[in-house]
Amino acid sequence: MSESKGIPIRHIRLNHLSELPNDYGTTPGGTFYSTTPGGTRIIYDRSFLLKCRSSPMANTPPSNLPDIPGVTSPDKSPTRQITKIKEEEEIANKDGSNGKENGDSHKDEEQFDLEI
Amino acid sequence: MNNKFDALKDDDSGSGSEDIKDDSACTFEDVEPGAGEHPLQYTYCFWYSKKPPGRNQDASSFEKNMKIIGTFRSVEQFWRIYSHMIRANDLTGHSDVHVFKGGIKPLWEDKANRLGGKWIVRLRKGLVARCWENLILAMLGEQFMVGDEVCGAVVSIRFQEDIISIWNRSANESQVTSRIRDTLCRVLNLPPNTVMEYKTHNESLKDRSSFRNTEFFTR
Numbered sequence: 001m002s003e004s005k006g007i008p009i010r011h012i013r014l015n016h017l018s019e020l021p022n023d024y025g026t027t028p029g030g031t032f033y034s035t036t037p038g039g040t041r042i043i044y045d046r047s048f049l050l051k052c053r054s055s056p057m058a059n060t061p062p063s064n065l066p067d068i069p070g071v072t073s074p075d076k077s078p079t080r081q082i083t084k085i086k087e088e089e090e091i092a093n094k095d096g097s098n099g100k101e102n103g104d105s106h107k108d109e110e111q112f113d114l115e116i
Numbered sequence: 117m118n119n120k121f122d123a124l125k126d127d128d129s130g131s132g133s134e135d136i137k138d139d140s141a142c143t144f145e146d147v148e149p150g151a152g153e154h155p156l157q158y159t160y161c162f163w164y165s166k167k168p169p170g171r172n173q174d175a176s177s178f179e180k181n182m183k184i185i186g187t188f189r190s191v192e193q194f195w196r197i198y199s200h201m202i203r204a205n206d207l208t209g210h211s212d213v214h215v216f217k218g219g220i221k222p223l224w225e226d227k228a229n230r231l232g233g234k235w236i237v238r239l240r241k242g243l244v245a246r247c248w249e250n251l252i253l254a255m256l257g258e259q260f261m262v263g264d265e266v267c268g269a270v271v272s273i274r275f276q277e278d279i280i281s282i283w284n285r286s287a288n289e290s291q292v293t294s295r296i297r298d299t300l301c302r303v304l305n306l307p308p309n310t311v312m313e314y315k316t317h318n319e320s321l322k323d324r325s326s327f328r329n330t331e332f333f334t335r
C-alpha cells in the first residue's frame with residue numbers, strides 16, 4: 001500500500017471580485033462525462049447548451065405546442081400593444097444601455113453587470 | 117386591461133386548496149431524448165399560468181389556470197420549445213412561466229414541495245429575459261450541485277418588477293440552500309449587495325402569498 005498523504009490545499013487571497021476565476025465553482029472539464037460523488041451526473045455548462053441551440057435537431061418546431069397568445073404565439077391584442085409601448089418608454093427613460101435587451105440573447109455575449 | 121391595483125395584491129404559486137390530489141405522478145407523461153440528442157439528467161415540463169384580471173381567485177382556480185406547454189428530456193427538445201415561446205421580457209400581465217421536473221407540479225402542496233422553499237430575486241423591468249435564460253440553463257445543466265434538491269424554476273411577471281425563483285425540496289437544509297444561493301449569484305452575475313430572499317412554501321401556504329414576508333439575505 002502506498003503512503004497516504006493529505007490533500008494539498010492552496011489558499012489564495014483575492015483583493016477584488018474581478019480576480020475570481022471564470023470557472024470558480026464549476027466542475028473541472030464540466031461537460032457530459034463529469035463524475036460527481038454519488039455517481040455520474042449529466043452536467044452541461046452554459047456555453048455548451050447555447051451551442052446546441054443552433055443544431056438542426058433543436059430547430060424543428062415542436063409538435064404539440066399549445067397555442068397560448070402572448071406565450072407561444074404573438075399576442076396582437078390592443079391592450080398588449082399599449083402595455084408594451086409604456087414599458088419600453090419606462091425602460092428607455094430609466095437608463096441608457098443596460099435596460100435594453102438585445103434581440104439575440106442566445107449569442108454568447110459577455111455578461112453585463114446587473115444594476116438591480 | 118389589468119387593474120394595476122389587483123396586480124399589487126398577492127399572487128399564489130399554489131392554491132392552498134385542500135382538494136389538491138396528490139397524483140402528480142399519474143398525470144405526468146414522460147418523454148425520451150431523441151436519437152442523437154443530448155440527454156438531460158431529468159425530464160422537465162414547461163408550465164404557464166396567468167391570473168385572470170379582476171376577479172378574486174378562489175383556492176382551486178389557481179391550479180386550473182396552469183397549463184403544460186411542453187415536456188422535454190434533451191437539450192434539443194428544450195430549445196425546440198423555448199425558441200418557440202415569447203421572450204420573458206415580452207410576457208404581459210400577471211403571469212408566470214415554470215420549468216419543473218417531470219412529476220412535480222409547480223404548486224406548494226405538491227409532495228415534492230411541501231417541505232421546501234424558494235430563493236427569489238427581484239428584477240427591475242428589462243432584465244428578466246437574460247436572467248431567466250441563465251437560470252434555466254444552469255438548472256438544466258446541473259450547475260447547482262445539490263443532488264436531487266432542485267424542483268424547478270419560475271419567472272413571474274408583475275406590474276413594476278419581475279421575479280425569478282428557484283424551488284428546492286428541503287427548506288431546512290442550510291447547506292443546500294446556501295449552495296443554491298451561491299450558484300444563483302454566480303450564474304446570474306448578481307452584484308455583491310444584491311438582496312436575495314428565501315421563503316418556505318409552508319409560509320406561503322399560511323399567508324397565501326408567494327412573494328410577501330420573505331426572509332432577506334444580503335450576499
